[in-house]
């Protein structure tokens with residue numbers, strides 16, 4: 092039995108509002124901190140523009156995580172799916188000469204297929220999602236190494252690069268706006284559609300959802316497939332950002348993306364995985380890593396920061412959720 | 421004779437020779453804006469069975485949870501146990517050391533663990549040298565279950581158990597803890613039972629009362645929370661009544677009447693509900709005909725449900741009646757059987773899903789509030805309006821404001837307190853959560869409403885209002901099935917009651933025969949009523 096922390100009433104509603112925006116405040120403080128240390132190199136719009144664009148794939152990846160997480164399933168394979176997708180684009184476009192649009196369609200379909208494969212084992216054979224997606228991570232990583240001969244493939248069709256980083260709005264490359272578009276779509280689905288509410292019940296109480304007429308299995312399959320597709324889209328964006336397909340670096344995004352998913356659930360709509368909160372969290376973490384890197388702090392600190400952020404984020408999100416009493420007594 | 425707390429303090433009889441086992445003074449607990457407990461003081465004497473009564477949300481469970489170290493009380497209160505001063509807030513491990521044990525309203529079992537693990541959870545967690553001797557644990561668990569005459573497989577996962585067996589397991593665990601503890605220390609213990617009986621059939625309730633009497637004879641005490649006044653009258657020595665978190669009265673059970681108790685709890689007398697029961701079955705048009713429903717333990721002959729009819733289903737523990745709502749809704753898969761709705765072609769029950777049942781305008785209120793009915797961490801309004809949520813979507817956007825407004829209206833109608841639709845369902849008291857879940861299905865206005873123990877945990881006043889609401893809905897044409905072990909409830913609301921034994925319908929009570937006593941008699945007489953053909957058939961089947 093866990094110690095319960097009580098629900099706030101009217102008197103503490105200010106605290107509630109503060110809680111919703113606490114992460115944004117902390118983010119602002121972090122920016123202030125680095126700006127004071129590096130007034131010219133950190134605190135300029137060009138730096139932020141790069142930050143916003145370079146974390147766009149990570150933002151998509153975090154969104155890919157929260158969809159099945161809301162439905163109660165973990166998808167650890169989003170990092171590997173991102174890599175698979177960007178390498179598919181590389182191999183098909185550069186080595187086999189397929190037109191870029193077709194490559195993208197194939198990459199996104201591959202993401203959907205990954206989601207279906209997960210669903211088969213998780214829902215049909217009832218294997219825990221952590222196990223299945225951990226397994227497919229290794230599986231896909233192996234396939235990618237075979238497919239690419241473990242080499243980076245440069246020379247991807249310029250039109251993809253142009254579409255992703257070829258132009259800027261307010262100085263920020265396009266890729267950032269793709270991530271924003273995805274955030275808005277998911278925010279809409281989670282907050283303003285019956286589908287989003289049903290998904291929430293599926294994640295929190297499968298039997299309750301079923302007895303209220305929700306098609307639990309279909310919803311879970313849908314969530315896993317969406318996750319695969321969004322992760323592949325992140326892969327396409329990544330390939331476009333780099334202009335090449337890299338069989339290794341995609342997995343580096345996994346940890347910050349997970350941390351962002353959990354940290355995001357402590358803000359904007361505390362206690363729920365939510366798209367806007369996730370976006371805030373991604374850029375909060377991105378700011379931390381960028382700032383530390385610019386301070387010339389060695390690479391290992393980044394790993395420590397990512398790992399620490401993940402544990403801290405999950406802990407805080409547990410506390411936020413624990414406060415919403417889970418037992419009916 | 422009932423009296424208020426002020427009268428109590430001047431009462432010369434209150435001077436006792438034995439020091440109380442439990443002595444609470446000035447316990448308060450605040451949740452946000454709610455004062456769940458407001459300066460509560462309470463004495464429980466050795467060997468006393470002390471009833472704790474009060475309407476839904478009056479603070480009973482909160483008091484129990486303070487003693488379990490689950491909630492921290494506000495500073496200023498004191499607790500003495502066997503005359504020792506105990507520091508508040510209690511730590512979660514304190515109650516064991518002191519000799520208290522609990523059956524919580526939500527039972528407090530771990531659903532994903534086995535019966536064995538749940539029974540021996542403390543011993544397993546504290547295993548010497550970190551090694552668990554499973555052979556020993558297994559033997560110990562078996563002995564315990566035998567000692568209490570309870571027949572449950574120890575390797576079963578708790579979430580696979582029936583509600584009755586789950587309750588029994590929680591009860592056995594609590595009594596075994598107190599027995600062992602007071603054996604070790606030689607001091608009296610205290611069992612705290614927070615509504616342990618709503619799931620229990622009569623014979624298990626008797627078993628429970630025997631257990632309590634046995635430990636009371638040895639000097640231990642019990643605190644017993646229940647909304648069933650008859651049980652309280654039968655079995656407690658003294659009662660304390662809470663209202664809005666304050667002690668509003670106390671009474672010696674011997675000298676109080678049933679009506680005194682009701683008045684102490686809700687502050688007024690209840691006039692006997694004279695429900696208008698309408699036309700007999702013959703005159704009704706048929707809504708649905710269920711034919712040959714069967715599962716592993718149920719083999720029910722065909723029966724019809726008339727429009728606007730309320731049918732009760734009851735029987736002894738394990739007789740199968742409690743499965744009927746689930747089989748009829750497709751929540752639990754039937755092996756065979758069909759349902760024919762309003763003369764249309766029959767639907768095969770084994771293929772019926774809850775989703776399809778809802779499309780036929782059936783609705784099911786499960787008995788298991790926590791696992792099946794609602795999600796505690798999600799808000800009240802979302803829980804209430806989930807089934808018809810698409811109605812609140814206009815031009816592609818869910819109208820959250822309209823949902824909250826509707827939930828507030830329903831909350832007021834069904835007396836949900838506090839009526840704050842945005843609060844998580846889990847922050848409500850048990851009875852108030854039940855009201856939310858009843859409101860949810862009544863609002864859908866289904867053609868056939870299937871209920872499993874609908875008024876469990878609901879206080880006497882509200883229970884009466886729910887009965888009235890059910891009767892009113894039936895008048896408007898809603899058909900209702902009510903599976904319950906509560907004969908009084910069946911008498912109050914039903915037009916017809918089907919009695920089950922060994923999965924079969926063995927009797928049907930209507931009209932003048934539909935009384936509490938007849939229902940009980942039919943249940944207990946059920947075994948002898950099984951005809952010889954039934955018996956021989958069972959032999960062949962098994």
Ligand SMILES: Nc1ncnc2c1ncn2[C@@H]1O[C@H](COP(=O)(O)OP(=O)(O)OP(=O)(O)O)[C@@H](O)[C@H]1O
Nearest residue numbers: 098451456476477478479480481482847849850851
């Ligand atoms: N975790 C919580 N957060 C916020 N409010 C709570 C919480 N637990 C209880 N309350 C509130 O405290 C009050 C007392 O609740 P409690 O559960 O003690 O009632 P109860 O007497 O056990 O009622 P019931 O007979 O319905 O079980 C209620 O108003 C309830 O809403």
Ligand SMILES: [Mg+2]
Nearest residue numbers: 420481525850
């Ligand atoms: Mg209670």
